[in-house]
Amino acid sequence: MSNKECSELYERIIEDVIAESRQDFEDGGIDEQTLMDLKRIWRDKLSKTGVASFSWDLKRQQYDESSNLLGLGDDQISSQTYQEQFNPTGSDANSGLHIQGLHLPQSDLALPTNSMKQEDDLGGMNIALPGGGRIGQSDGTVTFTVEGKQAEELARKLRRTQTDGQGDLGDDGNELGSDLGVDSDEINSDLDDPDDDEINSADDNEDQEYNIMLCLYDRVQRVKNKWKCNLKDGIANIDGRDYAFQKATGESEW
Amino acid sequence: MNAPTYYEFYRRSTIGTSLTDALDALIGEQRIQPQLAMKVLANFDRVTSDNLRDSVKSKLTFKGHLHTYRFCDDVWTFVIKDVNIKFDDNETVNVDKFKIVACNSKKAGEV
Numbered sequence: 362m363s364n365k366e367c368s369e370l371y372e373r374i375i376e377d378v379i380a381e382s383r384q385d386f387e388d389g390g391i392d393e394q395t396l397m398d399l400k401r402i403w404r405d406k407l408s409k410t411g412v413a414s415f416s417w418d419l420k421r422q423q424y425d426e427s428s429n430l431l432g433l434g435d436d437q438i439s440s441q442t443y444q445e446q447f448n449p450t451g452s453d454a455n456s457g458l459h460i461q462g463l464h465l466p467q468s469d470l471a472l473p474t475n476s477m478k479q480e481d482d483l484g485g486m487n488i489a490l491p492g493g494g495r496i497g498q499s500d501g502t503v504t505f506t507v508e509g510k511q512a513e514e515l516a517r518k519l520r521r522t523q524t525d526g527q528g529d530l531g532d533d534g535n536e537l538g539s540d541l542g543v544d545s546d547e548i549n550s551d552l553d554d555p556d557d558d559e560i561n562s563a564d565d566n567e568d569q570e571y572n573i574m575l576c577l578y579d580r581v582q583r584v585k586n587k588w589k590c591n592l593k594d595g596i597a598n599i600d601g602r603d604y605a606f607q608k609a610t611g612e613s614e615w
Numbered sequence: 616m617n618a619p620t621y622y623e624f625y626r627r628s629t630i631g632t633s634l635t636d637a638l639d640a641l642i643g644e645q646r647i648q649p650q651l652a653m654k655v656l657a658n659f660d661r662v663t664s665d666n667l668r669d670s671v672k673s674k675l676t677f678k679g680h681l682h683t684y685r686f687c688d689d690v691w692t693f694v695i696k697d698v699n700i701k702f703d704d705n706e707t708v709n710v711d712k713f714k715i716v717a718c719n720s721k722k723a724g725e726v
Contacts, residue, residue: 366673370666371630377662378634378655385654386647395646399637399655406633572713575628577720578691588681590691592717594667596628597675599700599708603629606673611715613681613695 367596367605368413375403412603573598576609586615621660622718624690625667634659676701679713691717 379400386396404417576595581588592609625631638652679698685691693715700708 366671370671373666373670374630374659374662377666378659381658381662382655385651385658389648389651391647391651395641398646399641402637402640403634406636407630410629410633412629570627570714572710573627574713574715574717575624576715576717577622578717579720581686581691581717588684588693590693590715590717592715593720594664594671595717596625596630596667597700598629599713600710604673604675604702605667605671606675607667607671608674609676611677611679611695613677613679613693613698615681615684 364413364602364604367603368415370596370605371407371413371603372415375400375407411601412598571598572600574609576606588613588615620722621657621664623656623660624716624718625660625663626656627716628663630663631659673703675703677713682712689719689722691715693717 379396382399383393383396386393404415408415408418574592574595574597576592576597579591579593581590583589588611590611592611593607595606595609597604597606597609626635634656638647638655641647642649642652677695677698677700679695681693682696683692683694685693695713695715696711698710698713700710700713702708
């Protein structure tokens, strides 16, 4: 079964909630950028759950493909063996980019354009600074702080393309470490214990619940040990996918 | 004027938990106050209830063995085992265990 309707529902919920929260943000003196960040983080976290596929995932995929056309494809940078370390505090970021040292053998990282490519035949590492300066260095670790859109762009690229080693990425409003197992809500995690069938099992934590249906009931009937229920307006998580329904009817024997 | 109240339990869904996580992240970075997050969640309750009521058309049926039932504070909770869930397009899914939390439709947000 396609759960397209659920994807559409979720996308609409995000749009509506963001739109309706705009006034609340204004009243609280919080800027639009924070609202947009909320939307972006929300979408990212939702995508990571894998409960449905969303239009923004598709756009990102198309973006990847166009990147490939520009010669910036994953295969060119997938052989990274270095560690990146962004400074998540974002402090002292006014000048845009700080480089304290780097360990990026055989790569060529250009900021703040969208390009990031690696040239394996070059022995050294070059980073182009916004001001046009370049730093070449062959050992040490790199710590730099990037702000705004460019940071998002770069961080996303790095996160997407890193295939080995450990990454510790972050900038203002980004929790990029969370897809590296730090904050994992994945199915089959310890939270999804099949032996735990207590009715209260999930009530004590606010983590993601699995194989659960949240809905309204119109009617619940019982004849001897046979139960029938008429449900509506529900969201169900079934086998790792989410489904939305207008009506559901169930029969079960106790 | 009594504003209609909306159920908060949809916050337990995937879309709800990812919103709470996102809000927590912003609160943790001290970019928003918890009070603002509560307002956003209230907006979420309303938007989700309205959208589920107005724009979702799918239907499904399920059969299984009722393992546990509970009716408390006007909320039904069922744990059903060996469930067969059938969707609109006749496709079916079997799951070992399934939990249903259902609130009374009569007191939902609609006036």
